[in-house]
Amino acid sequence: MKLITISGPPSSGKTSVIIKSIEELKDKHLKIGVLKFDCLVTDDDKLYAAQNIDSKVGLSGSMCPDHFFVSNIDDCLNWAIGQSYDILISESAGLCNRCSPHIKGCTAVCVIDNLMGINTPKKIGPMLKMADIVVITKGDIVSQAEREIFALKIRQANPDGIILHVNGLTGQGAGELGTLIETATEIETLVGKELRISMPSALCSYCLGEKLIGLNKQMGNVRKMKLD
Amino acid sequence: MNESVLLEEFKIKDLLDKYPYSKEFFNINGLPIDDVDNTVKDYIDSLGYVFLEDMGLNQEDLIKRFRSFMCRMKAIREEPAFNIRDITILGGRDKTERPEEKDLKICIGEIICIVGPTGSGKSRLLADIEWMAQRDTPTRRQILINGSVPPNDWRFSVEHKLVAQLSQNMNFVMDVSVGEFIILHAQSRLIDNSERKAQEIVSHANELSGERFDINTPLTSLSGGQSRALMVADTAFLSTSPIVLIDEIENAGINRKKALELLIGQNKIVLIATHDPLLALMGNKRIVVKNGGIQKVITTTSxxxxxxxxxxxxxxxxxxxxxxxxxxxxxxxGDELLW
Incomplete structure (x- = not known):
């Protein structure tokens, strides 16, 4: 069983990239499933179904999406092993730019698009910086120069990763990503494996549903800005 | 001895002095430089636990990251151009498993057109070239660079991107002036004299487009023709990629002949996907793609x-x-159109 974690900012093209890569792997007759982690709603399961791709949706609702991910991913893997899948792809949006569902020993992919501006690689944290593969999308609508500048910024943020350009519409580059997915490391269990980065923490009154604003309502792990 | 191992022993000020691009390491990782007399190692050791934890890093990883960064940037700086002499396409099979006609060698300075209806396999051919296919794509073609198999890591290296692309659908999205933009591009290649480069590129771009602009023109206010002209000139002088793929620039409002001359003058191989007779005949050869394979290669006749x-x-x-x-x-x- 191979587990691939794919993350990236909302609307960067994760679903399209996954669909196109799976399409490229069609001839290999592998059983591939997708886990879609989202917060409130998602229609991506319908997109997958339309392509005859098996998918499961996990909605974190009012919980931190990363914490939700880590408390479910080992169950998902066991389920997929039980269903004799060959490859399980988890797709999740990195909402706070620090989020990173990446696990040591499992291929980690970050999807980011050319329209985000050259300062984005700096702003996106471990999700990008600790990925094994960085997929850059929407290259068909910006100039060659902007693609090159953007790719260098990504190289600077993630000096060791593989950088791939994939066009989510035409599938250009998806075959190459498919090859990397197909040759990912096999794993049998996630128990005992480690996240590449600690998750965002809070544990304060607002975690427990507090809505009122004010100093006397701020309890637990609270951090203050320096304003002077 | 591996120099990058020693780089962290440099004082930050000496490092910035000797390798100006190292500034970007601190910038992109959100590391404020307070004391330039510190060595990089001491600086990283002095970073607090909470600060590093916020960024999801630790000291050891950060030093490793620093070494990789310096190593990569050095490689980019020392290989400013990805120089090749020729590429060879060794034929594979089309969708009906029919072997392709023959092998094709393309040298720098050549203009090659690719023709064929939508869905005939033009994009696949270009993707094979871009990916430097080694009989591992559906067409089972093989791409040789300078007559031999390219190193596998070139496929994933930013510095060895074989194909630059120019198409009608591409736009500039950065909110900067033309001059600032070119300087950014030159800096991303770690090239010196970026300001002179900017002047040079703008003057070439102006020769391609009917409407003049200058380095102070906002990038996003360029017309379609001006944008295309700037993209061509910028690609000719600043792109690392030795192959330029041009897709549908028939109505781009630029002097297409001059654009092609500019590109091949800069030692590029130009591939054009076009059905415009004027562009197609400027090519030395035409690759006819049909049914997923190269059906034939026509040399432009006298x-x-x-x-x-x-x-x-x-x-x-x-x-x-x-x-x-x-x-x-x-x-x-007048009558000039009648014959």
Whole structure:
């Protein structure tokens, strides 16, 4: 069983990239499933179904999406092993730019698009910086120069990763990503494996549903800005 | 001895002095530099636990990251151009498993057109070239660079991207001036004299487009023609990729002949996906793609080259009319179009 974690900012093209890569792997007759982690709603399961791709949706609702991910991913893997899948792809949006569902020993992919501006690689944290593969999308609508500048910024943020350009519409580059997915490391269990980065923490009154604003309502792990 | 191992022993000020691009390591990782007399190692050791935890890093990883960064940037700086002499496409099979006609060698300075209906396999051919296919794509083609198999890591290296692309659908999205933009591009290649480069590129771009602009023009206010002209000139002088793929620039409002001359003058291989006769005949050869495979390669005949002269005349006339329209004049269409 191979587990691939794919993350990236909302609307960067994760679903399209996954669909196109799976399409490229069609001839290999592998059983591939997708886990879609989202917060409130998602229609991506319908997109997958339309392509005859098996998918499961996990909605974190009012919980931190990363914490939700880590408390479910080992169950998902066991389920997929039980269903004799060959490859399980988890797709999740990195909402706070620090989020990173990446696990040591499992291929980690970050999807980011050319329209985000050259300062984005700096702003996106471990999700990008600790990925094994960085997929850059929407290259068909910006100039060659902007693609090159953007790719260098990504190289600077993630000096060791593989950088791939994939066009989510035409599938250009998806075959190459498919090859990397197909040759990912096999794993049998996630128990005992480690996240590449600690998750965002809070544990304060607002975690427990507090809505009122004010100093006397701020309890637990609270951090203050320096304003002077 | 591996120099990058020692780099963290440099004082930050000496490092910035010797390797100006190292500043970007601190910037992109959100590391404020307070004392430039510190060595990099001491600086990283002095970072607090909470600060590092916020960024999801630890000291050991950060040093490793620093070494990789310096190593990568050095490689980019020392190999400013990805120089090749030629590429060879060794034939694979089309969708019906029929072997492709023959192998094709393309040298720098050549213009090659790719023709064939939508869905015939043009994009796959270009993707094979871009990916430096080694009989591992559906077409089972193999791409050789300078006659031999390219190293596998070139596929994933930013510095060895074989193909630069220019198409009608591409736009500039950065909110900067033309000059700032070119300087950014030059800096991303770690090239010196970026300001002189900017002037040079703008003056070449102005020769391609009918409407002049300068380095202070905001990038996003360029017209379609001006954008295309700047993209061509910038790609010619600043892109690392030795192959330029041009897709549908038929109506780009630029002097297509000059654009191609500019590119091949900078030692590029130019591939054009087009069905515009004027562009197609400027090529030395045409690759005819059908059913997923290369069906044949046509060398432009001398008769066709003669025809190109006539087509160029017609095109010049159309350009003249376009200029007249732009200047608010009445069009006086004479007999020159009749023959």
């Amino acid at each position: 008769n066709e080259k003669k025809g190109l002269l006539r087509l160029t005349e017609i095109d010049n006339i159309l350009m003249k009319y376009r200029e007249s329209l732009r200047n608010g004049q009445l069009l006086e269409i």
